[in-house]
Amino acid sequence: MTTMKRILKLALTGTLALSLAACGAANKPATTGGTEGEGAKETGSKPQNITITFQNIYPDPTDPKQGMLKKIVKQYEEMHPNVKIELDSLNTDQQKLKLKTQAASKEVPDITIVNPAAQMQPFVEAGLLAPLNDMVEKNGLKDTFQEGILDWYTFDGNLYALSDGNNIGLVYYNKELFEQGGVEVPTTFEEMIEVVKALKAKGIQPMAIGEKDTWTGSFLFMNMLLRTNGPGFLQQVVDGSKTFEDPAFIEAVDAFQNLVQAGAFQEGATSFDYNAGENLFKTGKAAMYYMGSWATGGIEASSVDGKVGVFKFPTINGKGNPDEFMLAPGSAFAISANSKHLEETKDFLNYFMLNFPKEAFEVRGAVGIAQKVDGDFKAAGYSDMAMEVLSMFKDVKGGDIAFDNTMNSGTAQVHLTSIQNLFVQKKDPAEVAKEHQDGYESNIKK
């Protein structure tokens, strides 16, 4: 009986493999000689019908960025009838996992999303990404980017990805709910705790977070660490001048626990993914939301538009400078080195990035993008909140980047899990620090 089952299983797997193989071979040459697209750089031969897979992280149809993505893709497809762009839209955590799985079998999609610095390093070292040095020079694409932003994606002088954003971490708050709760914008972390308690007492959900995607809590925690230690803590750990058991780290854990224990976050926060968490704020069910400035466009497009203000993350125990921000060089578009249609893919991505700022500006999604934007934000109908965010960019005096962009994945996972744990149970800060240190030591390269 078990043998029967095994054989059946085998047969099914076999069929599946065959059908997959059949799909893989579907890149037939075009039978009808389609009209040549304007921008097609064909060298004499007839243009072939090709499909470019475009993995992206804009799965939310209410986010203006998804509409913008589809619009540019459609424009390009109209100009190049032989090119079909296939979208694979996933949320951030899923995309990271999927890409790693694909990378393990060397089947990276033509265009994919990578994250800056330490996170993309393994992919670069494995030679999975195509250098974009020549492509970024074409049509003056390079000059559209802000100064220095592409450095996060450059290894040994080769650029491997083009950033979609250059953001900072800040707190969005719902003015209406603040009024109902009778509270003011906090200027210190201690006040913030009081605000949380006051809101809670009035039955208003103080903060929202999507902690199922563990990076959200980590992003907030790192901002607290930035206050208690000042910039560069992780680098100091790597250099060996500090350990995770440093008082500054323990102080940050303690502050973080105070916030959680004060009841700041919604019940069951660890079962909310990023979108579900953000939706709490967007539907006016939570008063505060700590996130990267990339959320601005989405919040503007939601029902709380016009009621939202922003503030910088306050000082903790009088420590830190609010003008130091969590910096978030965005997720970035990279091209697979093994892409079957490398040239066409580069051509498309070049077109995509050239149009990115203009289109993003139009759908009011241009706050915090990595490229320079020409245009008057105010006149284009950007909200007061967006203008506030934009002016906050001018205050930036350095800061830190996210934990998983600095540390290797093994340590990052220990950290992410450890922080997630703080949402469900109170722990001794020293123990959390030790957990980090052990995790770090067992994951450094020998």
Place this chain on the structure above:
Amino acid sequence: MKVLRVSKLTIALFVLPCLLLYICLVFVPILVSLYSGLLDWNGIGESTFVGLENFTNLFFNDKVFWPAVKRTLMFAVFSMAEIPIALFIAILLNRFIRRPNFLVSSYFLPVILSVVIIGQLWMTIYNPASMGGMLNQILEALNLKSWTRSWLTDPAIAMYSIYFVALWQYLGYHTLIQFTGIQNIPADLYEAAKIDGAEGLKADWHITFPMNIPIFKISIVLAFIGSLQAFDMIMVMTGGGPANATDVIATHMYNMSFKSMKYGYGSSIAAFLVGVCLVATIIINYLFNRLERKYS
């Protein structure tokens, strides 16, 4: 018997295609993963051979691993404990319901639903009341507010919430298997028993149960192996969280391989899982062979 006697060559020839496929799709990957278990490898870059280091780390230094093993085995125990219940339901259906097929298929329905749908469904049931969680709302409506929990995010009970969903989903599956088994028992046996004065539960104990042992075994093996490999439902509902509280062997393997990018380490967990499955299958087979011999 002579008609069936064919040359060994012919047998070999006919078995070969399947055997080759089987070797390629099952044995080779197992061997490859055993080998990867000996590497320090992130899955996409260079790898270095580290011998048994992954295994020693796994067994002695990994704080998540043993609790995950425990949860997996608990899962297996619960799934197997469910089968007598399934058998009991099958007996009741067979005896008291005139047209049991409709009921059996309704019980079977959750099995053919995608795990993702089941997971999403139960997530909304388990949600906090403020988010429209059905279970908590019902409890509140019944004035049992003190019974409400955050079912999937409280580390102490999250795992049991998941067990329950899995048991709920597969109850119909095992009921169907047992039901089919019971229907295959010749009716004249019961008639003969009736003449001898054995009816109802007594007949079940002396006829249904022993006659159904091979079918029982199938259910047990399926339940055991199935729960060792439990992965999808946990991934959908909690992703192993909060903070590893619902990690089982398979999710731990996945997290290590792909989230922490320790592919070699993940492979060593996979090797462990293969070993456990193998040993468990042998033990179950041995026990049931003895049981069958006893009753036949």
